[in-house]
Amino acid sequence: MQKIPKPAVKRLAMYYRCLERLREEGKEVTSSKEMAQRLGIKACQIRKDLSYFGEFGKRGIGYNIDNLLERLKEILGVEKAWKVIVIGAGNLGKAIAGHRVIKEQGFEIAALFDIDRRKVGTKVHGVEIKHMDELGDFVKKEGVKIAILCVPKESAQNAADEAEKAGVQGILNFSPRVIKANIPIENVDIAVALKSLTFQIIRRKGKHE
């Protein structure tokens, strides 16, 4: 299969959720046009992205929603439950551990990890907080694949190193620091998102006022 650009992967995940919602609404068939309207993405872009995986749609008939969901499940690797840990049991880490969206999408939060021994042993949203010393054993025993980093930026690289050493295969990084690892990393950068927003607000005011 040819190499798929990263923005296309993000869009595939968006298509997946859009299709789930269409199915919830009782629909069986959809079109790139309908998805385009809902997502604010061009229909030709949607057709192009889906074409990376072969043709799914029939001209004039559209896409069978169940079939497309099944294929996207395979492609995105969400057909199995992924075990996830959260490193950093601060406010954000605890909120993420209890976040409905993560569970709904087939991810299981197996444990939280922290270095604060006062937190260790307590539970948040039914998930136990464990000490970082236990990370290596836990990841191996439980088959944890993903670590979500919710530690302060000063500890981010260290935490990523420990996760990688423990055998975690991918990192979702909420800390505002670029981390380096030999495994895939996705960054959720709230400060960057806010700055991107203020940039657009300023431009817009310049245009309209």
Added chain:
Amino acid sequence: MQKIPKPAVKRLAMYYRCLERLREEGKEVTSSKEMAQRLGIKACQIRKDLSYFGEFGKRGIGYNIDNLLERLKEILGVEKAWKVIVIGAGNLGKAIAGHRVIKEQGFEIAALFDIDRRKVGTKVHGVEIKHMDELGDFVKKEGVKIAILCVPKESAQNAADEAEKAGVQGILNFSPRVIKANIPIENVDIAVALKSLTFQIIRRKGKHE
């Protein structure tokens, strides 16, 4: 000024933070090469992005960090404090309201809003929870510019509509639903980031095993 593509804006925000860190380390001058190494972005990309705003660097000397930070501050609109509200005082909303990164980057969380009257009047990290009924008046009186949406997906569009009606100028959307508005929207989509990660993990395994 020519139109700047959105991914470039996100990178500018990353450069901003990289430069802040270099300054913290006591440096006065940097180069696109040094920034490239830290950020994992190609040096030529960095030079191209910065060239949208005229030439900052001197060949063989590099960029003066203070000057570049000042220019980026103007460009990104972070030279002034932006008043922000959080809509939805659930776990995630409360964590975001207390998130260090947001304050450090010059954003002020003015209030949280919720429809749950049991929460209204209480404080989280020193920030008061107000009722959605007060949104319009508060936004006008306080000059709130940005709303961070941390509501369940079912309420996301409604909350966005109310924010826009109240006079908010931009929305940071944490809910996993595409919302529509006539003001700029940035999406922080945790489920999409996780799926993008699982996609990469699967591909990688296919390649190496």
